[in-house]
Each structure stands twice: as C-alpha cells, then as structure tokens.
Amino acid sequence: MTEDNKEKEESAGQNHMAAEQAEPAMGTETVAVGDRAVERFPTQVRAALEYAAANKYEYGPRLRNAELTWDVVSAESMTNDIVRVRIEFAPTSGFRGDSGIEYMDVDAAGAILARRQIRTPKENTPVVLIGITGVSIILAVIFISLMTWLKPEGGDPLYVAGRTLWIRAEQPESREFITYTGLDSEGDFRTWLINPENESENDLVYVKVSLFNETSGSVNLVIDEEAAKLLDGDRASYLPLNTIERTLEAEGVDKVNSPEFMPMWGSLTLDEGEQVVGMLVFELPEGSEFTELRWDASDSAVIKYQ
Structure with a gap:
C-alpha cells in the first residue's frame, strides 16, 4: 500500500466515525406516541391531563358535566422546550363513536400555554x-x-x-x-x-x-x-x-x-x-x-x- 493510499484510507475511516457519532443526534426523538409519550414527557403530559380534567367547560354544555376519559395520543417536542400534547377524550360510559381530539402546548414547568380542540366527540347515530x-x-x-x-x-x-x-x-x-x-x-x-x-x-x-x-x-x-x-x-x-x-x-x-x-x-x-x-x-x-x-x-x- 502506498503512503498516499494509506492516508486516503485513514481519512475515510475518520469521516465514517464522525458520521456514526452524529447519527444519534439526527435521530433524537421529537414525537412520542401513546405510553411512550408519557415516559418521554411525563411533566407535560401530566399537566395537560390535569388541566383537561379541571377545565371541562370548554367541551360545551353536553360534556362539561359528564364523566370523561382521556387518552394520550402523542407528545411532540417544539421550540423553546415546549411540548405539544395531543389527547383524545370521550364520555366514560355509553359512548359509541369517534372520540374528541385536542392538543395543549405545555412548557418545561408544566404551564399550559395554549389549548385547541380539533374535534368534538361524535357519537354514531343510535x-x-x-x-x-x-x-x-x-x-x-x-x-x-x-x-x-x-x-x-x-x-x-x-x-x-x-x-x-x-x-x-x-x-x-x-x-x-x-x-x-x-x-x-x-x-x-x-x-x-x-x-x-x-x-x-x-x-x-x-x-x-x-x-x-x-x-x-x-x-x-x-x-x-x-x-x-x-x-x-x-x-x-x-x-x-x-x-x-x-x-x-x-x-x-x-x-x-x-x-x-x-x-x-x-x-x-x-x-x-x-x-x-x-x-x-x-x-x-x-x-x-x-x-x-x-x-x-x-x-x-x-x-x-x-
């Protein structure tokens, strides 16, 4: 092997090692689904669920006094340490249909910055x-x-x-x-x-x-x-x-x-x-x-x- 070829091979090996070291950063998890969302962003998910349960008035007169169940759909890391938590909600019993969906933007301390209801629960025609x-x-x-x-x-x-x-x-x-x-x-x-x-x-x-x-x-x-x-x-x-x-x-x-x-x-x-x-x-x-x-x-x- 010539000295020139040896230098090229060492250079290629160094570049390969650098790429391997950068890969985990590129694959950093920004969106977690279901139970993984609870594990990945526990503070924000807990804050969103507690806020939803304490502020049911935004669901309207049909649901504000009903017993509801919430399920975490996903949690997505945004800018400035904000996490967008998406949850499904529906009446606990007797409900047959599509659950409602909303999301909340929560900061690192668990403060709710924004809340938006995307879909209200829609029950199948009885x-x-x-x-x-x-x-x-x-x-x-x-x-x-x-x-x-x-x-x-x-x-x-x-x-x-x-x-x-x-x-x-x-x-x-x-x-x-x-x-x-x-x-x-x-x-x-x-x-x-x-x-x-x-x-x-x-x-x-x-x-x-x-x-x-x-x-x-x-x-x-x-x-x-x-x-x-x-x-x-x-x-x-x-x-x-x-x-x-x-x-x-x-x-x-x-x-x-x-x-x-x-x-x-x-x-x-x-x-x-x-x-x-x-x-x-x-x-x-x-x-x-x-x-x-x-x-x-x-x-x-x-x-x-x-």
Whole structure:
C-alpha cells in the first residue's frame, strides 16, 4: 500500500466515525406516541391531563358535566422546550363513536400555554333510532281524535287553515341545547340530547306544531328538512333539523330542560278527524327574533309572529 493510499484510507475511516457519532443526534426523538409519550414527557403530559380534567367547560354544555376519559395520543417536542400534547377524550360510559381530539402546548414547568380542540366527540347515530324509521312518527307525535278536541277560540293568529289541513304553530322557544325524555324502539325511557352544530354562536329553536285533518279521506305527510321554514327578523329562512340523526343519548344529565318536548319527524298518514302534535327544531344565531313560520308539507300556510 502506498503512503498516499494509506492516508486516503485513514481519512475515510475518520469521516465514517464522525458520521456514526452524529447519527444519534439526527435521530433524537421529537414525537412520542401513546405510553411512550408519557415516559418521554411525563411533566407535560401530566399537566395537560390535569388541566383537561379541571377545565371541562370548554367541551360545551353536553360534556362539561359528564364523566370523561382521556387518552394520550402523542407528545411532540417544539421550540423553546415546549411540548405539544395531543389527547383524545370521550364520555366514560355509553359512548359509541369517534372520540374528541385536542392538543395543549405545555412548557418545561408544566404551564399550559395554549389549548385547541380539533374535534368534538361524535357519537354514531343510535341504533335504537335507526331501527324506528318506519314507526318513528309514533315516538314523535300524539294522535288525538278531533271528536275529543275542542277547537281554539276564533281569532287565534297562530291557527290558520291550509287547503286540506288546519295548522297551529306556537311561539318559538329558544334553548342553548335541548334535553328531554322519550321512548326508544324497545319501549324504554331514555334521556336524549340535541345540541347546535355551532355551539359557540347558535341556539336551538323549537316550534310546537299541531296539524288537524278535517277533510274527508286521508292526508299523507312527509315531515323532513323541506316541511317548513322559520324566518328571522332579517327575513333569512332556516330549515328544520333532522331530529332523528341529531339526537344523542344524554350522559350525566340530572334534569331535562324541555320535559314536554316531542320531536316531529318522519312519514305518516293523517286520517279524517285525526290530529298530530310535535316539535320542529331549527338552529339560528343566538338572540334571533322570529317573524313567521311557513308550512310546506302536503299543504301550505303561513303563521306570523309579528
């Protein structure tokens, strides 16, 4: 081996050793998942979990009083010794669906610098509600013979006549969210919840609607998103929510805020001399005023509130 080749080989060996020494630094763990996140960043993970448990109000009215379970998804090392901790959260019992996800930025001392909710828990449409499509209206309405019903006194502005139906739509009622009790498909009472899609800006508004068939023959009704429109003070119109899809089984609710609530949704036949009563639900900006309800299912009528 020449002296020149020997020098080149020694130089190559030194470069190889330098590369081996730099490799661990390049592979330094910045993201840890699951249990490894707890081991790698114990202070920050513990601080995030404790903060989440102590500040459930940010989860909204549906979950703030519920018993929740948190699981660590990951912890990621950021700049300035900050660790971003991602956690999943969901009701402890009776929940079937996708967990909520949030993250918190935590400093080396365990102080929470930022918190952001990425996804709220979304429960699968309850099986007990899916199975009642054919008879859903039985759970949603009350049939009463007009033979035992006394007509309201004349001059009631909320009581109007369509071509085939008499329709009464009471004053809209606003709620931050709606909780009520009702039967499931097996005949058991449960507590149900409906909440706005945009909980921070919107309220739910329900209107109690009564339909009367005084004609001869039967009237087929389909009560869905096109059954009616609720107009606000700016003449903007809002369509009914699908109360079958939007209803969840409530967790941790001691007292319902709408004990007389009966969702009106589905298809039915209203025979002569029958009445159906139930509530339509709308989502409107908080503090909205209401001008009129326009009924469009199998008939047409306008009930004015102002």
